[in-house]
Amino acid sequence: MQISEIINNFKKTRQQLANDFAETNDADKYLLEHSRAADEAVREILKLKELSSRISVVAIGGFGREQLFPYSDLDLLFLLPDDVLDSELNSVGAVIGELWSLGLTVGYSVRKLDECIEQARLDITAQTAMLESRLIAGDSELFKRYTSELEKSLDFKSFYRAKFIEQEHRHLKYHESSYTLEPNIKESPGGLRDLNILIWVLRAAKFGATFDEVHRSGLITRRECDLLEMVRVNLYRLRIHMHLLTSRHEDRLVFEIQEPLAKKLGLSGVPGRRASEILMQRFYVNAKTTGQLNSIILQAVKERFVTDSGPPLDLIDGFTVRGEVLDIASDNAFEESRTRILQAFMIQERHPEIARKSSRLYRALFGAHMLMDESWSEDPKNLQAFLKIIQGRRGVWHALNEMNHWGVLGRLLPDFKKIVGQMQHDLFHAYTVDQHTLLAIRYLRNFTHSENAHELPMCTELMVSLKDNWRLVLALLYHDIGKGRGGDHSKIGAEIVRDLCRRLNLKSDDAEYIEFMVREHLTMSQVAQKQDISDPEVVEAFARKVGNLDRLVGLYLITVCDIRATSHKIWNAWKAQLLQDLFLSTAKILKGRKMTRGMLVARRRQDALALCKFSAQDTERINAFWDNFDVAYFMKHSVRNIVWHAKTLLPHLESEHSFVAARPLRGLEHAHEILVFTKDRPELFAQIVSALQRTNLSVLEARIHTGKDGRVVDSFIVTDDESDPTFGATLKEFEVKLARLIDSGEKLQPPVQGRLSRQSRQFPITPSVTLRPDASERIYLLSVVATDRLGLLASVATVFVRFKLNLLTARIATLGERVEDIFLIESPRLQDPAFCGELETAILEVLEV
Secondary structure (H helix, E strand, C coil): CCHHHHHHHHHHHHHHHHHHHHHHCCHHHHHHHHHHHHHHHHHHHHHHCCCCCCCEEEECHHHHCCCCCCCCCEEEEEEECCCCCHHHHHHHHHHHHHHHHHCCCEEEEEEEHHHHHHHHHHCHHHHHHHHCCEEEECCHHHHHHHHHHHHHHCCHHHHHHHHHHHHHHHHHHCCCCCCECCCECCCCCCCHHHHHHHHHHHHHCCCCCCHHHHHHHCCCCHHHHHHHHHHHHHHHHHHHHHHHHHCCCCCECCHHHHHHHHHHCCCCCECCECHHHHHHHHHHHHHHHHHHHHHHHHHHHHHHHCCCCCCCEEEECCEEEECCEEEECCCCHHHHCCCHHHHHHHHHHHCCCCCEECHHHHHHHHCHHHCCCHHHHHCHHHHHHHHHHHCCCCCHHHHHHHHHHCCHHHHHCHHHHCCCCCCCCCCCCCECHHHHHHHHHHHHHHCCCHHHCCCCHHHHHHHHHCCCCHHHHHHHHHCCCCCCCCCCHHHHHHHHHHHHHHHCCCCHHHHHHHHHHHHCCCHHHHHHHHCCCCCHHHHHHHHHHHCCHHHHHHHHHHHHHHHHCCCCCCCCHHHHHHHHHHHHHHHHHHHCCCCCCCHHHHHHHHHHHHHHCCCHHHHHHHHHHHCCCCHHHHHHCCHHHHHHHHHHHHHHCCCCCCEEEEEECCCCCCEEEEEEEEECCCCHHHHHHHHHHHCCCEEEEEEEEECCCCEEEEEEEEECCCCCCCHHHHHHHHHHHHHHHHHHCCCCCCCCCCCCCHHHHHCCCCCEEEEEECCCCCEEEEEEEEECCCCHHHHHHHHHHHCCCEEEEEEEEEECCEEEEEEEEECHHHHCHHHHHHHHHHHHHHHCC
């Protein structure tokens, strides 16, 4: 058979399969027959080019599991014998050249067996693809050896962790939402890749290769199995249609194909709703179900392989905690008391040491929708529980986001349910109404954390200084609640939130404040962008509408968050400057004086100078020094600390040498504060913490601040070895020794590996690493949670050096046996998800030593 005949036969078969699929919508049949048609075409090409039978030709990835979508890659592995001949390699090249004639993208690798195993060890993506291997032609014995060696080389715990990290980074890339207006049905959260993760993990854990097999193993219920099959088939069918409709490998549900795709699926529009909107809402429901099942099953798998951390401890009525996992005391805990549904979220918000929920609790939430009826949503106890969640000091966004993920928010707030999955047909919004709302709340809550102060320092200052800033959370939750109802959604939303405030029994002042925010949430943006804010009359009119400074601060904050949450492309420096200029001009009118960018900073600087009592010349020097540092420095240090820094560093401000000062910490025995002033360099942080650990000092807290001139002010709270009473008496010697070490340029020594305490060994904390970009997507926040031990911080710091990361600032917190560290880092390579995965894995490795 000639190559032209092979190609024509394959194309005819593909067309017939497409025609049949258009009639039947049978996705599984299409994928299987398409894969087999590709198998046949590949075999014919192998014969034509006389490929040696000593070479195993292996289908891998989706092609390996016989799920070849219309324009997916034809992924092949040419498995070579150890004594492969040059002539055999030449024929492999000829085969690959002809395979492209089939009209599909050819993904291929040519390796010997040992090379395959080594590649699997180094590259989790390659390992995953090879786990789905199927022999098409060639040496079957070589293929058997290959599959056997692959299975032997698989370490399940490492595989699970790598896939979990991979999924987290993929979700971050898509901003942790499947509710974008043009979602990627393969890569977005709740898409095909989330199903693939389950299949790969379950297969690697030997629970089964199909969901039905997994059900028979006892890991999942019959209902979960049926739902998994349903969402799988829905996604497969949708993706086949998308490929055929666009005649290319297209996994994005872009606007252009939504309407014709809806028609292909037999959907028709109704008054007020396009067919495409019906299609998208069905996709969002499918994605949410996929995400929920993904959470349940991955947690269930983890529980099978994680060592029991001891007996469960009763937390409150109906709930227990085992280690860092929240659980319900019985399967019917929610049936016994429906108020526990909201308590599940409130507990985790109030107890940050509880990292996750159990699979049983997830399953209870998954099945609780019938319990959340109208009487439940009107119950005053539930409304007050919701208010307490809104008023929380930390974890507010996480609680609301998870409540929406499990469908609780829409059941509790029927008005919110109406905007879940609601499309926004404009040129600005990138998300559905509910996801835009939650993202705005996330940005707002970020202003309460000092580690985010570098993003928008003025917003952080204002949020921290604003009394009862929880009111803005409720205002943002309802700011777009009136969309889709016709008319001015701001006015409609104000009426709806007024009723909610009444149901929550809020004070009249708070209710009026929240209602104003919802009604006027677009006003500041419109004035700043559409009117001449250099005209005093424009500003005065805006000031009259706002009325007071408290409202101005709230309106400014929700406006910034609303715009930022619209789309990552919408917010820019120009809009930021317009809003800031309007805010400052209006504040000047409302307060009778200009409100500067550094409200909190100015107060602390003024108070510190009053206590320092410097001369005019020294005041000028210290002010110039302070001008080097941003708001985070002044937020993280008390006035008393700032005074100590100023008095201590003043004589050394012009010195070329490093300077170290130390003092006992009042009120804490064996504790000291160490201040380091030096020039920044790549290994500085690692060098300092390594020196501290070698002096048997345990770091309780570290505050890292890099000035604009490249000099750093680092302060460390440390405790010494209680068995050595001499350290406190030799502080001066330590200061000189550490300063000389920093200036010496001495090569960084390996960190000391300390032992876990007895308590830590009995009740271990599962190490976790979270890496996410800030709004600029240039600076990354790295969060580390682990059991404390000597040398842990130094070990993490050496990873920073190895990966050539620039550490901007750090918050080191040691809470008993638990460390919770946050680092602000930057590197061009952090834009690469693979690099991020490698970094997380490297840090996890040092955390687990």
